[in-house]
Amino acid sequence: MKLRIFTEPxxxxxxxxxxxxxxxxxxxxFDAFFRSDHYLxxxxxxxxxxxxxxxxxxxxxxxxxxxxxxxxxTAATFRLPGPLAISVAQxxxxxxxxxxxxxxxxxxxxxHTAYGIPFPSLGERFDHLEEQFxxxxxxxxxxxxxxxxxxxxxxxxxxxxxxxxxxxxPRPPVIVGGAGARRTPRxxxxxxxxxxxAFRTVADSAAxxxxxxxxxxxxxxxxxxVIYSVAQTVCCGKDEAEFRxxxxxxxxxxxRIRETAVxxxxxxxxxxxxxxxxxxxxxxxxxxxDLHDLDHLALIASDVMPQx
Numbered sequence: 271m272k273l274r275i276f277t278e279p280x281x282x283x284x285x286x287x288x289x290x291x292x293x294x295x296x297x298x299x300f301d302a303f304f305r306s307d308h309y310l311x312x313x314x315x316x317x318x319x320x321x322x323x324x325x326x327x328x329x330x331x332x333x334x335x336x337x338x339x340x341x342x343x344t345a346a347t348f349r350l351p352g353p354l355a356i357s358v359a360q361x362x363x364x365x366x367x368x369x370x371x372x373x374x375x376x377x378x379x380x381x382h383t384a385y386g387i388p389f390p391s392l393g394e395r396f397d398h399l400e401e402q403f404x405x406x407x408x409x410x411x412x413x414x415x416x417x418x419x420x421x422x423x424x425x426x427x428x429x430x431x432x433x434x435x436x437x438x439x440p441r442p443p444v445i446v447g448g449a450g451a452r453r454t455p456r457x458x459x460x461x462x463x464x465x466x467x468a469f470r471t472v473a474d475s476a477a478x479x480x481x482x483x484x485x486x487x488x489x490x491x492x493x494x495x496v497i498y499s500v501a502q503t504v505c506c507g508k509d510e511a512e513f514r515x516x517x518x519x520x521x522x523x524x525x526r527i528r529e530t531a532v533x534x535x536x537x538x539x540x541x542x543x544x545x546x547x548x549x550x551x552x553x554x555x556x557x558x559x560d561l562h563d564l565d566h567l568a569l570i571a572s573d574v575m576p577q578x
Contacts, residue, residue, distance in 0.1 A: 343372030
């Protein structure tokens with residue numbers, strides 16, 4: 271099982287804070303540094319304000335050398351698919367081929383109204399998302415010297431040169447997330463290199479994995495060709511006192527963390543991760559909420575990572 275660090279900078283983090291976490295992620299041996307793609311805090315002031323995900327990852331691409339970089343997940347409502355494909359391909363080239371794109375429909379209405387971003391109905395957002403998957407992957411996979419066209423309901427591209435090309439060929443890995451029962455499994459079966467379930471129980475995650483495996487079989491795809499992953503909030507302490515101190519720092523009750531997230535002493539964290547491994551999770555995105563507590567990352571690296 272690979273452990274990845276997942277941050278939520280819209281809750282309050284400037285670039286220097288994210289840079290420190292990303293460098294620690296790399297130095298401590300974690301597999302990847304991921305960040306959310308949001309423009310509004312979901313509680314608290316969010317000061318100093320949001321940071322753009324792909325601007326951030328472009329900078330981190332040249333400040334890191336090993337760790338993989340990506341979004342969990344970019345909202346299809348935020349960007350047109352053509353410019354998104356250009357941005358991600360550029361960051362992939364800047365990083366030497368270490369980028370992964372998580373792409374979703376968008377769900378937080380208030381951040382859209384706050385910054386003047388259209389927020390259509392859920393069904394229409396999924397229609398946009400499906401076309402974006404087709405366009406972004408189609409642009410990247412178009413052979414050199416050929417052009418790409420697309421005639422969709424929401425987007426039309428005519429004779430695009432499909433440039434620039436990403437460093438990873440035929441394209442960077444694509445992550446499909448969500449636990450929806452109908453459209454999400456179908457999208458994952460068609461486009462996903464990785465399928466992620468965020469903040470769900472072990473049982474719910476297992477059920478969602480099962481739906482994607484069934485969708486793959488229905489589409490004639492080997493279900494084992496998809497990487498299955500989960501995202502979970504983490505709060506770990508070397509002992510009970512340190513765990514409770516960290517829980518208080520992020521405003522969570524210790525019992526709630528143990529019940530609904532991944533928390534406790536290192537042994538408890540290892541045991542919970544083992545439950546996700548048993549259902550087929552190959553990667554876990556550990557959502558760290560206190561981005562100034564780099565000792566937290568060091569503890570997970572030293573006392574949890576070697577056991578998973």
